[in-house]
Amino acid sequence: MIKIRAEDTGHTRILTEINTLQGDLKKRTDKDIEILSQSIDNDGLILPMVVWTNKTDPEHKEKLLDGHGRYTALIKLALRDPSILTQPLPVLLVDAESEEEAKKLLLQISSQYGHITKQGLDAFTKGIALDPKQFRLAPKKFSIQKGGIKAQAPTGIMVRLRVDAEKASTLIELLRNTDGVTVL
Numbered sequence: 001m002i003k004i005r006a007e008d009t010g011h012t013r014i015l016t017e018i019n020t021l022q023g024d025l026k027k028r029t030d031k032d033i034e035i036l037s038q039s040i041d042n043d044g045l046i047l048p049m050v051v052w053t054n055k056t057d058p059e060h061k062e063k064l065l066d067g068h069g070r071y072t073a074l075i076k077l078a079l080r081d082p083s084i085l086t087q088p089l090p091v092l093l094v095d096a097e098s099e100e101e102a103k104k105l106l107l108q109i110s111s112q113y114g115h116i117t118k119q120g121l122d123a124f125t126k127g128i129a130l131d132p133k134q135f136r137l138a139p140k141k142f143s144i145q146k147g148g149i150k151a152q153a154p155t156g157i158m159v160r161l162r163v164d165a166e167k168a169s170t171l172i173e174l175l176r177n178t179d180g181v182t183v184l
Contacts, residue, residue, distance in 0.1 A: 006046060012088035040077065050067060
């Protein structure tokens with residue numbers, strides 16, 4: 001069993017009752033899930049997951065709108081502690097008329113309307129003992145290398161790169177598979 005720190009919402013579900021909706025929308029590494037699993041194992045489930053009931057489905061399957069990382073981390077923890085699979089977990093229920101509307105809501109929930117700065121983080125965490133490995137914050141710089149191509153730049157800015165035509169496809173593939181990078 002995991003510790004539930006989220007306040008009782010009046011609604012609970014077990015993991016096996018919930019279907020994921022997000023698919024490959026967000027990229028998470030095994031390390032991301034490992035860090036989140038350790039956080040949940042140490043600190044408990046802090047936020048409820050957000051669920052939408054698909055009323056057009058004859059079985060009224062419930063789909064996860066927010067909490068896919070927590071869901072995956074809980075499944076991982078359940079490999080060690082199977083009781084997690086049947087543990088009632090707090091959820092928030094969101095109303096949407098269709099899967100299309102539910103997906104729009106998922107994008108709204110998942111969108112980041114701001115970012116954490118070093119100055120803001122330092123002020124917020126002043127006097128708090130933290131393990132920096134426990135959190136995944138955006139790096140100040142990204143650096144990637146593959147096939148003799150290396151790219152490095154500060155985050156949060158647009159970068160224009162010029163490369164030989166023969167290396168362009170490798171660079172584009174590399175950049176597309178890099179967290180925090182958007183290829184235009």
